[in-house]
Amino acid sequence: MKTREVAWRVFASEYNASTLEIKGEGEKAPSYVVTPLGAMVNRVFIVGLLTDLQNLGTEGEPYWRALLSDGMNKFYLFAGKYNPEATLVLSKLQPPAYVAVVGKTRTYSPEEGKIFVSVRPEKIIRVEESVKDNWVLEAARSTLKRIDCLEEAMQMDSPTVDELTKMGYTRALAEGVVHALPHYKEVELNRYRGMVLEALEQLLPERSGELSIPADILSAGPEELEDEPDEGDKEELVLKLIDKLDTNKKGAPLADLIREAGKAGIGEAELEEINNSLLDKGLIYEPTIGKMKRI
Amino acid sequence: MMNKEEIAPHVKEIARVLEGKVSEQDIEKDLDNYLNVYRMSLEASKRHIVRKYGGDPNALTKGERKLLSQLGLSEQSVDLLVRVMSSNTREVTVGGNPKTIQSGILADENGSTVKFTVWDISKADLKAGENYLIRYAYTKEWSGQPEVHLGNRVVVELRPQDEVKVPDSVVVPQVGGGYSAPIVAKVADLRENMNNVTLTGRILSLKTKEVETPSGKKAMFTGVIADETGKVEFTAWHDFGLKDDEVITVTNAYVKGWKGIPRLSFGERGQVTRPKVKMPTKDELSQATRKGIDELERTGGASDVIVTGTIVDIKKGTGLIFRCPECNRVVQKGVCQVHGKVQQVPDLRIKVVVDDGSAAITAVMKREVTEELTGITLKSALDEARETMDPDAVGHRFEEQLLAKPIEVRGNVISDDYGLSMNVNEAKFTTVDVRTEAEALLKKIEVI
Numbered sequence: 001m002k003t004r005e006v007a008w009r010v011f012a013s014e015y016n017a018s019t020l021e022i023k024g025e026g027e028k029a030p031s032y033v034v035t036p037l038g039a040m041v042n043r044v045f046i047v048g049l050l051t052d053l054q055n056l057g058t059e060g061e062p063y064w065r066a067l068l069s070d071g072m073n074k075f076y077l078f079a080g081k082y083n084p085e086a087t088l089v090l091s092k093l094q095p096p097a098y099v100a101v102v103g104k105t106r107t108y109s110p111e112e113g114k115i116f117v118s119v120r121p122e123k124i125i126r127v128e129e130s131v132k133d134n135w136v137l138e139a140a141r142s143t144l145k146r147i148d149c150l151e152e153a154m155q156m157d158s159p160t161v162d163e164l165t166k167m168g169y170t171r172a173l174a175e176g177v178v179h180a181l182p183h184y185k186e187v188e189l190n191r192y193r194g195m196v197l198e199a200l201e202q203l204l205p206e207r208s209g210e211l212s213i214p215a216d217i218l219s220a221g222p223e224e225l226e227d228e229p230d231e232g233d234k235e236e237l238v239l240k241l242i243d244k245l246d247t248n249k250k251g252a253p254l255a256d257l258i259r260e261a262g263k264a265g266i267g268e269a270e271l272e273e274i275n276n277s278l279l280d281k282g283l284i285y286e287p288t289i290g291k292m293k294r295i
Numbered sequence: 296m297m298n299k300e301e302i303a304p305h306v307k308e309i310a311r312v313l314e315g316k317v318s319e320q321d322i323e324k325d326l327d328n329y330l331n332v333y334r335m336s337l338e339a340s341k342r343h344i345v346r347k348y349g350g351d352p353n354a355l356t357k358g359e360r361k362l363l364s365q366l367g368l369s370e371q372s373v374d375l376l377v378r379v380m381s382s383n384t385r386e387v388t389v390g391g392n393p394k395t396i397q398s399g400i401l402a403d404e405n406g407s408t409v410k411f412t413v414w415d416i417s418k419a420d421l422k423a424g425e426n427y428l429i430r431y432a433y434t435k436e437w438s439g440q441p442e443v444h445l446g447n448r449v450v451v452e453l454r455p456q457d458e459v460k461v462p463d464s465v466v467v468p469q470v471g472g473g474y475s476a477p478i479v480a481k482v483a484d485l486r487e488n489m490n491n492v493t494l495t496g497r498i499l500s501l502k503t504k505e506v507e508t509p510s511g512k513k514a515m516f517t518g519v520i521a522d523e524t525g526k527v528e529f530t531a532w533h534d535f536g537l538k539d540d541e542v543i544t545v546t547n548a549y550v551k552g553w554k555g556i557p558r559l560s561f562g563e564r565g566q567v568t569r570p571k572v573k574m575p576t577k578d579e580l581s582q583a584t585r586k587g588i589d590e591l592e593r594t595g596g597a598s599d600v601i602v603t604g605t606i607v608d609i610k611k612g613t614g615l616i617f618r619c620p621e622c623n624r625v626v627q628k629g630v631c632q633v634h635g636k637v638q639q640v641p642d643l644r645i646k647v648v649v650d651d652g653s654a655a656i657t658a659v660m661k662r663e664v665t666e667e668l669t670g671i672t673l674k675s676a677l678d679e680a681r682e683t684m685d686p687d688a689v690g691h692r693f694e695e696q697l698l699a700k701p702i703e704v705r706g707n708v709i710s711d712d713y714g715l716s717m718n719v720n721e722a723k724f725t726t727v728d729v730r731t732e733a734e735a736l737l738k739k740i741e742v743i
Contacts, residue, residue, distance in 0.1 A: 003654070003655075007605075100699030123607070123698060123699075134701055137729050138652060168337065168338075169336065170654075196736075
C-alpha cells in the first residue's frame with residue numbers, strides 16, 4: 001500500500017535545529033529530516049505570519065524566498081519554477097499576512113555534517129487568524145507528545161521502535177525518536193517545553209507573566225535577546241566579511257562566513273540572527289541558498 | 296478511553312510501588328487524568344505518576360503480566376493468569392527420542408483464548424478446568440495469531456478457582472487437538488480472513504433475502520452488528536431466529552473483507568447464543584466511532600467512522616465534473632473512455648486529503664455532502680461555469696474555501712493500493728475552543 005507522507009506540525013525552532021537527514025535509497029524512496037525531538041519529517045504543515053517576501057529571481061522567472069514566523073522563530077520557504085502553484089500564490093501575496101503552507105522539506109549541506117533546512121511549498125494559502133491559532137495548538141500538542149516520547153526513550157537502555165509503539169506512540173514518531181537519540185544525544189527538553197509554553201501564551205495573552213515558568217526554562221528559552229548594545233557594530237562587521245568573502249561575485253559561502261565570524265567572536269546562532277536582521281533590512285540577500293551577498 | 300475497571304489493576308500496582316504513601320483515590324484521579332484527558336500512553340502515565348510522588352518507576356512490574364488479548368507474536372518472557380480450557384498430552388518424536396508434550400487452549404477473564412504447548416512436562420503439567428499463574432512463557436506466531444509456549448524456563452503456580460472466571464460465552468470443546476483456538480474479538484479487532492471468531496454485539500439492523508441455491512430457495516440474513524468498539528456488517532447463511540436490537544454471541548464465525556472493510560459471516564457451523572451481558576443501547580451504538588487516521592492505517596478499512604483533521608491537499612476532479620450516463624465514469628470533453636461520445640451528466644464532487652498529524656486519508660464527497668459543506672449547489676456551479684466560461688472556476692473556489700481548514704468527516708473507510716480513502720456521508724468544518732484547550736495543555740506542562 002502506498003501511503004501519503006503525513007504533514008508534521010512543528011515549530012520553527014525545532015525544525016531549524018535539525019542536523020540529521022535520512023536520504024531515501026532507491027528511486028522513489030522518500031528522504032526525511034529528523035528533528036532533535038524525533039519528528040521524521042518529509043512533509044510539514046505550518047501556519048504563521050508571512051513577514052518577508054523577496055523575489056531572488058527575475059520578473060519572468062521568479063524565485064521566491066519567504067519568511068514565515070510562528071511567533072517565536074522563522075521558517076524559510078523557497079519556491080521557483082518547479083513549484084508553479086505556490087509561486088503563483090506568492091506573487092500575489094503582500095506581507096504581513098497569515099498564511100498556511102503544506103510543503104516538503106528541503107536541505108542544503110555546505111559541508112559534511114552541516115545542514116540548513118527550509119521548506120518547499122506545495123500549497124500555500126492566505127488564512128484567518130483563527131486558523132493560525134488552531135495550528136499553534138496542534139503544534140504545541142504534537143511537540144509535547146514528542147517530548148514525552150523522547151523522554152521515555154532516554155530512560156530506556158536501548159530504546160526500540162517496537163517498545164515505543166507498544167507504549168502508544170505512532171510508528172513514525174517511534175522511528176524518528178530512535179534515529180534522533182543517538183544523533184542529538186542530550187536534547188534539552190526544558191528548552192522545548194519553554195518553547196511550547198511561549199507558544200501557548202500567544203493563545204492566552206492575558207496569562208503571560210503570571211505563569212509559573214521555572215527559571216531554568218526561561219533562561220534556556222529559544223528566543224535570543226535582541227538589541228544588544230553592540231548589535232550595529234557586529235552587523236557592520238558581518239557586512240564587511242561578506243564583502244571580503246564574496247570572491248567570485250556569486251555571494252559569500254555561508255560556511256566561510258561562519259568560520260570567519262567565529263574568529264571575530266560571533267557564534268553561529270548569533271551570526272544567524274545578524275544575517276536575518278540584515279536580510280530583513282534589505283542590506284543583503286541570498287542569491288542561492290547558503291550564499292550571502294550585499295545588495 | 297480506559298474505564299474505571301480497566302484502570303483498577305494499574306492503580307493497585309502504582310500504590311504498591313509507592314508503598315502506600317498516596318491514597319488509591321488520588322492515584323486513580325491522576326491516572327484517569329493522564330490517560331483520558333491528556334491521552335498519554337498507559338506505561339508513560341504510570342511512570343510519570345510514580346515519579347511525581349517520588350517513587351522509583353523502575354519498580355513497576357518487570358516480568359510483564361499481560362492479558363491474552365495483549366500478547367504479541369514474539370513475546371520473549373511473559374506472565375499470564377489463565378484458566379486451562381482444554382489440555383491433551385501426547386507423544387512426539389524429537390531428534391529420534393520420544394517426548395511427551397501437552398497442548399490445549401487457555402482463556403482469561405476477558406474471554407480471550409489462545410493455544411498453548413508445554414515442551415517440558417516436568418516443568419508444567421496443565422490440567423483442564425484449573426487456574427494457573429504462568430510465568431516466563433514465550434509466544435510464537437501460528438497462522439497470524441500468537442501461540443503460548445511453555446519451555447524449560449517456565450514457572451507455573453496453581454491458583455484458586457475463583458481467581459479466574461472465564462465468561463460463559465467462551466466455549467471450547469474438551470477433546471481432540473489441533474484446532475485453532477477460538478478468537479474472541481471485539482469489532483475493532485476483526486481482520487480479513489480470520490476464522491473461528493467469537494463476537495458479542497447488538498444487532499442494529501436486519502434484512503432477510505431469498506437466494507436461489509442448487510439445493511433450492513434459501514433465506515439469507517444480513518445487517519449490522521455493533522459493540523462499543525465499532526460496527527460491522529454481517530451475513531448469516533442459516534436461520535438463527537435473529538431479531539433486530541437483540542444482543543447475541545456468535546461463535547465459529549469468519550471474516551471476509553472488501554477493500555479492507557471486514558464483514559462477519561456465519562453459517563450452520565456457527566452458533567448463536569443470547570448472553571445476559573451489558574451492552575450499550577442501540578442509539579448509543581449507532582453513533583459513529585472516532586478514529587485516529589494512524590489507527591485506520593494500521594487496521595485497514597472500517598464501517599461508519601468519524602475522523603478529524605486538516606485539509607492539506609485538494610485533488611484533481613474536485614468541483615464541477617461530468618459523468619457518463621451509462622457507467623457513471625467521469626468523462627473528459629464529453630467522451631467516456633468506455634462508451635465514447637455521450638450526453639454527459641453534470642455532478643459536483645470534492646476530493647481532498649485530510650491529515651491529522653498522525654497520517655493522511657483521501658476523503659471523497661458526493662454532491663449532497665459537497666453542497667451542504669460549501670453552500671454551493673450544482674445549479675449555481677453550472678451557472679458560474681457558464682458565466683465565467685471556466686468549468687474549473689468552482690473547483691478553485693472550493694480550494695480557497697477548504698485548504699488548511701480543520702474538518703470532521705464521517706463515512707466508510709476503504710484501504711487499497713492507493714492508500715486509505717473515505718466515502719464521506721457527513722462533513723463539517725470544526726471549530727476548536729482554542730483557549731480552553733490551550734489552558735488544559737498548559738496545566739499539563741505545569742504538573743510535569
